[in-house]
Amino acid sequence: MDAALAGLADAMTLGNLLWVLAGVVLGQFVGAVPGLNAPMAIAIAVPFTYALNPLAAIAFLVGINKGGTVGGAVPAILINTPGSADSAATALDGHPMAVAGQPRKALKLALFSSITGDTFSDIVLITVSTSLAVLALRAGPAEVMALMIFALAIIPGLVGGSMVRGLAAAFLGLLLSTVGLDQASGTPRLTFGMIDLYDGLPLAAVAVGVLAVGEIFRQIFAMRPPPRTAGDDGQAGAIASGAGEADQQLTLREFVALRVTLLRGAVIGTLVGAVPGAGSSAAAFLSYAEAKRRSPTPERFGKGAPEGVAATESANSAVVGSNMIPLLSLGIPGNVTAALILGAFIIHGIQPGPLLFQEQAQLVYALFGAMIMANGMNLVVGLVGLRFWTVVVRAPATLIYPVAFLFCIVGTHVVTNSMLGVAIMLCFGVLGLLMRLFDFSVVPFIIAFFIGPNFELAVIQFLVVSGGDPAFLLGRPVALALLVLSVLALWHFGFRAHPAKKSGDGAD
Amino acid sequence: MLKVGYGHRMLVAAGIAAVTMLTQPDAALAEWSPQRPIQLLIGFNEGGGADALARLVADNIEGSRGWTVVPINRGGAGGGVMATLLRNAAPDGHTIGMGVTTTFSNNPFFNEGMDYSPEDFDYLATIARSQMVLVAREDAPFDTLDELAETARERGSLTVAVMGPDMERVADMIADHYDIDLRVVPTRGGAEVLTQILGGHVDAGFNGGAHHQYIRSGDMKVVVNLNSEPLMVTPEVANLRDHGIDYATNIFFQFQAPAGLPDDVREALATAIDEAVNSDGVRQLAGERMEMQLGNLGPEALSAMIMDDARISARLAGTE
Amino acid sequence: MAPVAGPFAKDRFRPRIVGVVLVALGLVIALIIVPAQTLQLGRAVMQPAALPMACGLAMVLCGLAIVLKPMPDSGSAMLVPVTGAVTLALISYFGMRGLGFVIMAPALVLLMMLYMGERRWLWLGVGTLLVPLGIWLCFVVLLGRQLP
Structure with a gap:
């Protein structure tokens, strides 16, 4: 307890507060600019933190990380160009809300949902992280494999449009995720002899290409606005500007009405985030699927349902906090960002793992203090930021999309350190455009692409560990249940609900 | 074929380096200095411990020599991307690389499409050794490799998590030696090996450093040492040769340049890196924080070791 | 069906x-x-x-x-968008590789803005000069990174 108080006291200094603030501002900014993202900012920032004291350095990086998830919702909502798989689900309902004249309301909802999810997972982290980490360890290859099959089974049916086309997109994503050295055997696959592809197609280049550049291409070439009259500024993302101020308010009552959705999202995000290698980008969609399934009016999803935004944002932000659970208590990073932060911990002399709480308790509590501060800052900066971004997005579309495109090129070049990365990003931009023109949802594609490598490895691990014996699953009830649910979900989306959904879609 | 322990060589090399530095303090420094910034190609992505190590050495060289060293991250393909770029750079001392020994001694033989060989480089220095071990959960019914083999015979087979194809070959050697069935579980790396062991999903697994804290916390035990020297944390654990398996791993973080460096350039670079490697900052990061065994083999011993290991790799790759 | x-x-x-x-x-x-x-x-x-x-x-x-079982899709026109996107991708890749960021970034933004019908000097100035300059200052000068 002394350590806890001393640690919190360590955290609450003006210097740390400023570092957290700097991190949050930077994180929200890079998250909001299409083509840039938080992992990129953290990778670049780590070497610059060598000179700082450990607490300030970690506070800064945690600030970037938390700011990034909040910022990531901004382009997804305003101009339909999510920067990462995590915020792809936010665009599904957030962008329609913005188009319907409630951009600021959608941003507010995303912000509050994000803070809710993040705070929830931080509380879990601070209170029961060790026991949850031990529980999460029991998720082995069977459970991870089953969870991924479940995610792959529900996502194509979830995002509207044709189930078959969604599945085709998912298989294409899975296929492209196998490019590079095979993780099991170390042999090259689909690399066409290029050593630069041995580590696979760069995640950032593919995500930016398909999600952001594909949409930018569509906006520039397919949605070319008619010649404008003098008064019309031609706003980006076809956002209607007519809605009154009242429509932009998010009342407390409205927000509280979403409490169940928010809580469920936070719990799903926290659980998925705590299992290393389970694919955190799937958490937002699992939460979205669950919200849609439980909704009395599932047909509103994809057309601007506030529950959709609340479900995804609370889940993907909860992942950020709960990724720290295996990281701190086991020293195991759950995703790229966590791996970067682990590197920073080690450089600053913090060894995450079973002894961390014994050996460096005070520092751990100082870190928790910094995380709490970051959440507060995120809220404040986010409220200022959403006004800022709604003003920025009032610039004409003729400026927004070209500039966003330039940022995508620069960002990809910075992450991949090569023009090959830029070339890959541009190719995937064209693919993203084609998919949009032919109604192949990019969401199943990107999710399958992200979880593909982990999925294949989990299948191989499962085959080895189980010795190829299906009876092995009987001893793994969670995995078995998830597999059964996957089959049910495919049946549900693919056969039963399909015609009804089509006629619903045909109505617009 | 017997391999010589590198411990002796390391001591000798360190001794020679120390003597040289004492007897001719300024000779090497005055010989050569770069005409433009030196590009340091780091064979790892940004943000990790290895990246930090490389950048710290670069900082130190800038501080002590006044040269400009520009770190460029070129991770991927187990260092293969860095090695390929380095091989194609001019051997004039303005391009050097930081990577790991097996990038040169193993990958060209086992991974198709690696367009370089160990002879394409001049090896300059090592920073530290990552000690490889086979670990198991504390409650596993075996403490030694012999007991592990016995358990495998009783149960029919055991599962072993590996970090990559290199360690898969070691598992095969152990299985062949004892004539047992070891089922190899591939993973994404050392951290996941530990997860699988702690979660009880596999019976044992290979690791190279991250396991130290679990040894100290009493959650895991070391079953066998894969190195020729005793381990830092648990020196009493036997190595593979003690069990009659003629193999030892050599994994160092190291610096190299394209082959064909002029002698004065190699000398100047090697000395500059050696001083940086022995600086307090690097010793603290590599030794205390990353828990690796410190030491610079020096150019000659490092080259000899890589060539020896390359011959073993060639032999193993040929028989596979 | x-x-x-x-x-x-x-x-x-x-x-x-x-x-x-x-x-x-x-x-x-x-x-x-x-x-x-x-x-x-x-x-x-x-x-x-x-x-x-x-x-x-x-x-x-x-x-x-x-x-x-063909389902009608959105039926968006595809010839113009696809040729446009491919052309833009080729121009940006070879332009950035051959001419570098400093020359190509303003040119690229200008090209896109003109294509989209923007003729106002203020916005053209912001897009082609201010933004590339800002990016260049931030990444090259401040962070010491390389741009194409």
Whole structure:
């Protein structure tokens, strides 16, 4: 307890507060600019933190990380160009809300949902992280494999449009995720002899290409606005500007009405985030699927349902906090960002793992203090930021999309350190455009692409560990249940609900 | 074929380096200095411990020599991307690389499409050794490799998590030696090996450093040492040769340049890196924080070791 | 099935083409590309070719399903967007590689803004000068990174 108080006291200094603030501002900014993202900012920032004291350095990086998830919702909502798989689900309902004249309301909802999810997972982290980490360890290859099959089974049916086309997109994503050295055997696959592809197609280049550049291409070439009259500024993302101020308010009552959705999202995000290698980008969609399934009016999803935004944002932000659970208590990073932060911990002399709480308790509590501060800052900066971004997005579309495109090129070049990365990003931009023109949802594609490598490895691990014996699953009830649910979900989306959904879609 | 322990060589090399530095303090420094910034190609992505190590050495060289060293991250393909770029750079001392020994001694033989060989480089220095071990959960019914083999015979087979194809070959050697069935579980790396062991999903697994804290916390035990020297944390654990398996791993973080460096350039670079490697900052990061065994083999011993290991790799790759 | 399909065959023609393309793509992937670009291992729990080949075959099945039960899609025009996007991608890649960021970034933004019909000097100035300068200052000067 002394350590806890001393640690919190360590955290609450003006210097740390400023570092957290700097991190949050930077994180929200890079998250909001299409083509840039938080992992990129953290990778670049780590070497610059060598000179700082450990607490300030970690506070800064945690600030970037938390700011990034909040910022990531901004382009997804305003101009339909999510920067990462995590915020792809936010665009599904957030962008329609913005188009319907409630951009600021959608941003507010995303912000509050994000803070809710993040705070929830931080509380879990601070209170029961060790026991949850031990529980999460029991998720082995069977459970991870089953969870991924479940995610792959529900996502194509979830995002509207044709189930078959969604599945085709998912298989294409899975296929492209196998490019590079095979993780099991170390042999090259689909690399066409290029050593630069041995580590696979760069995640950032593919995500930016398909999600952001594909949409930018569509906006520039397919949605070319008619010649404008003098008064019309031609706003980006076809956002209607007519809605009154009242429509932009998010009342407390409205927000509280979403409490169940928010809580469920936070719990799903926290659980998925705590299992290393389970694919955190799937958490937002699992939460979205669950919200849609439980909704009395599932047909509103994809057309601007506030529950959709609340479900995804609370889940993907909860992942950020709960990724720290295996990281701190086991020293195991759950995703790229966590791996970067682990590197920073080690450089600053913090060894995450079973002894961390014994050996460096005070520092751990100082870190928790910094995380709490970051959440507060995120809220404040986010409220200022959403006004800022709604003003920025009032610039004409003729400026927004070209500039966003330039940022995508620069960002990809910075992450991949090569023009090959830029070339890959541009190719995937064209693919993203084609998919949009032919109604192949990019969401199943990107999710399958992200979880593909982990999925294949989990299948191989499962085959080895189980010795190829299906009876092995009987001893793994969670995995078995998830597999059964996957089959049910495919049946549900693919056969039963399909015609009804089509006629619903045909109505617009 | 017997391999010589590198411990002796390391001591000798360190001794020679120390003597040289004492007897001719300024000779090497005055010989050569770069005409433009030196590009340091780091064979790892940004943000990790290895990246930090490389950048710290670069900082130190800038501080002590006044040269400009520009770190460029070129991770991927187990260092293969860095090695390929380095091989194609001019051997004039303005391009050097930081990577790991097996990038040169193993990958060209086992991974198709690696367009370089160990002879394409001049090896300059090592920073530290990552000690490889086979670990198991504390409650596993075996403490030694012999007991592990016995358990495998009783149960029919055991599962072993590996970090990559290199360690898969070691598992095969152990299985062949004892004539047992070891089922190899591939993973994404050392951290996941530990997860699988702690979660009880596999019976044992290979690791190279991250396991130290679990040894100290009493959650895991070391079953066998894969190195020729005793381990830092648990020196009493036997190595593979003690069990009659003629193999030892050599994994160092190291610096190299394209082959064909002029002698004065190699000398100047090697000395500059050696001083940086022995600086307090690097010793603290590599030794205390990353828990690796410190030491610079020096150019000659490092080259000899890589060539020896390359011959073993060639032999193993040929028989596979 | 296909209750919403209109009475006009045109509605189904485009989806059918999409389905056929998907089948062809899947077949090329599964039968030509994957076997040529993967290794056959003597001993493996799962051959490296297994997953990519399964994906190719699954795409064939999805394509067949689309051919057999075509659903009308959005019917967006494609010739202009696709040629436009490919041209823009080629210009940006070769331009950035050949001329570098400093020359190409303003030119690229200018090209796109003009194409989109922007003629106001203020906005053109912001896009072509201010933004590239800001990016350059931030990444090159402040962070010491390389731009193309």
